[in-house]
Amino acid sequence: MGPEDRELFLATASGATTSVRNAIRVSWERSRAASVDLDRPAPAFSPPVNRPTLLTRAAAPVLDALAAELSNEPVCLILTDAKGLVLWRSEGDASLLRSLDSVSLAPGFTYSEAEVGTNGIGTALEVGEAILVDGAEHYTGDLTRFSCAGALITHPVTGGLLGVVDITTQSELSNQLLLSFAKLAAARIQERILDEASMLDRALLGDYHLACQHSGGAVIALGEKVFMMNSVMQQHFDASDQAAIIDQTRDARGRRRPYTALAELPSGLTARLSYQPTFVDELLAGGIVQIRQHRVRSAPPSHKRQIAFPGLAGDNPVWRRTAHQVLDACARREWVIVEGEAGVGKRVIVRAAHAEGADGRRLVTLDASDSVPGDGIADQAAAVLDAGSDLVILHANRLSADSVAELAELLQAVHDDADPRRPWLALTTVEGASAERWGVQLLGFFPRTVRVPPLRHHLTDVPALVRALLDQTGAGDLTLSPAALNQLMRLPWAGNVTQLRAVLSAVSRRRRSGEAGLEDLPPVCRSTVRRQLTPIEAMERDAIVDALALHNGDKLAAASALGMSRATIYRKIRNFELSG
Numbered sequence: 001m002g003p004e005d006r007e008l009f010l011a012t013a014s015g016a017t018t019s020v021r022n023a024i025r026v027s028w029e030r031s032r033a034a035s036v037d038l039d040r041p042a043p044a045f046s047p048p049v050n051r052p053t054l055l056t057r058a059a060a061p062v063l064d065a066l067a068a069e070l071s072n073e074p075v076c077l078i079l080t081d082a083k084g085l086v087l088w089r090s091e092g093d094a095s096l097l098r099s100l101d102s103v104s105l106a107p108g109f110t111y112s113e114a115e116v117g118t119n120g121i122g123t124a125l126e127v128g129e130a131i132l133v134d135g136a137e138h139y140t141g142d143l144t145r146f147s148c149a150g151a152l153i154t155h156p157v158t159g160g161l162l163g164v165v166d167i168t169t170q171s172e173l174s175n176q177l178l179l180s181f182a183k184l185a186a187a188r189i190q191e192r193i194l195d196e197a198s199m200l201d202r203a204l205l206g207d208y209h210l211a212c213q214h215s216g217g218a219v220i221a222l223g224e225k226v227f228m229m230n231s232v233m234q235q236h237f238d239a240s241d242q243a244a245i246i247d248q249t250r251d252a253r254g255r256r257r258p259y260t261a262l263a264e265l266p267s268g269l270t271a272r273l274s275y276q277p278t279f280v281d282e283l284l285a286g287g288i289v290q291i292r293q294h295r296v297r298s299a300p301p302s303h304k305r306q307i308a309f310p311g312l313a314g315d316n317p318v319w320r321r322t323a324h325q326v327l328d329a330c331a332r333r334e335w336v337i338v339e340g341e342a343g344v345g346k347r348v349i350v351r352a353a354h355a356e357g358a359d360g361r362r363l364v365t366l367d368a369s370d371s372v373p374g375d376g377i378a379d380q381a382a383a384v385l386d387a388g389s390d391l392v393i394l395h396a397n398r399l400s401a402d403s404v405a406e407l408a409e410l411l412q413a414v415h416d417d418a419d420p421r422r423p424w425l426a427l428t429t430v431e432g433a434s435a436e437r438w439g440v441q442l443l444g445f446f447p448r449t450v451r452v453p454p455l456r457h458h459l460t461d462v463p464a465l466v467r468a469l470l471d472q473t474g475a476g477d478l479t480l481s482p483a484a485l486n487q488l489m490r491l492p493w494a495g496n497v498t499q500l501r502a503v504l505s506a507v508s509r510r511r512r513s514g515e516a517g518l519e520d521l522p523p524v525c526r527s528t529v530r531r532q533l534t535p536i537e538a539m540e541r542d543a544i545v546d547a548l549a550l551h552n553g554d555k556l557a558a559a560s561a562l563g564m565s566r567a568t569i570y571r572k573i574r575n576f577e578l579s580g
Helices: 003-011 022-033 054-069 094-102 120-127 177-215 231-236 239-251 317-331 346-357 377-386 401-417 439-445 459-472 482-488 496-510 535-550 555-562 566-575
Strands: 075-081 086-089 131-134 146-154 161-170 218-222 227-229 259-264 269-280 283-296 336-340 363-367 390-394 425-430 448-451 478-480 514-516
Touching: 003 022, 022 120, 054 075, 054 086, 054 161, 054 177, 075 094, 094 161, 120 131, 120 146, 120 161, 120 566, 131 177, 146 177, 161 177, 177 218, 177 269, 177 283, 218 231, 218 239, 231 239, 239 259, 239 269, 259 317, 317 336, 317 346, 317 425, 317 448, 336 346, 346 363, 346 390, 346 425, 363 377, 377 390, 377 401, 401 439, 459 478, 459 482, 459 496, 478 482, 478 496, 535 555, 535 566, 555 566
Parallel strands: 336 425, 336 448, 363 390, 390 425, 478 514
Antiparallel strands: 075 086, 075 161, 131 146, 146 161, 218 227, 218 283, 259 269, 269 283
């Protein structure tokens, strides 16, 4: 084909042209739909992050060797990530490099098809296979002077897309060998990735065997795609306790430092989890978790009545045990700090425990996050305590330094009174928040700290929480289908109960009665991927979910509506772990 074919396509609304191969014609149509500039590429720029990754580590020696082989040729090697962001560009022919600089084909710029139109990098990502884009096959005019061969780099074990290796030259020097070299480089990079993965797995397996031999206890090995537990784990803990321990190990995965946590188990046991990372040089291979029984909680007497805990939904033993701990502190008039991640239900736990165990005493709530300098939260607290009411101060980690000092003085006076009928006091705080500002002055007044578990540690409570939250939102006639509930129980819930409430509010806005199914859940609930998505990725995920819903799950129709290729939508569905 020649420049006249591109001009014919651009000149006609239908884009009719017969001599252009199908992959290029469809790419031009996508480029037109994305409103790509016809004359000059305008790729987005992101400051390069100089942090080694699996891709860059594996690619560096391969591309350096290939660049040396081609040192006398007027070509440039380029490495991008899975979004088309240029990570590395080889040195070489000065004239070619100046030309590439003039079109921003350099580290930090994104050469996706949506950014710059048809090109060897972005189009390879869209069609899901290697491609040579030759001269006038580029959509943007300034790129027609180049020929670019792009080959995908995928993870040899997981199949996940990692990036693209591209070889670019002046269009008049193009030949099919460019694509062959690009494919060869991609294959060599994948071989090195496999070697590294095998090396990391061998190191993790070695540490696992050592831990099993020397500890004599329960051991779990965690890697990127590896999970192992020994027979002692299965012998010492029943299925429910094993599930709770495995769920707790999610907090250790990916950590580069030793980590210790206590896990409250459904059986009443408390387990101590000690995580030790495994490295190969500076590379994290995973980690080993050793589990020890920390102590045994005595089971409550069988004659003891079942405590209702007003307003508290869910019966998971870990969740209920937390409420019992706060109830015990309340019954003893023992001041307590209740901590946990944001949105886990600290306020609800305190109120439920107080309603059950405070013999009708009044509970007043003050919120430190609503206070401003000089508003006298300590004076408000003094008025509450002087009136004989119990008090909970929410978000204590947000107290100002002056408020902390004033509260410390107040609490000291109440503490010195030694009246057995003194008011009960609880503080809530976000787990992990620095206590340097307030901890030294206030912690001494609180002999106990109770940790509220995140929702991901008691997912069996999701159905009960859904019912309670729907009732609170006025959607009492609305239920969720078993498929929708199962999907909600698969999610990581980084925002905990607060996030679940927002999801159900969105569902109830769409329908207020009947049974809501999987298709009624917002897009964020259709993806079970546990990593934090970027805003652009979240928008892309939502668009795919909406298109699939519009076309009744027909992936080809959804891809067409979105201007994607079939390979691209399948890859994105897999990467976002979309259900349904």
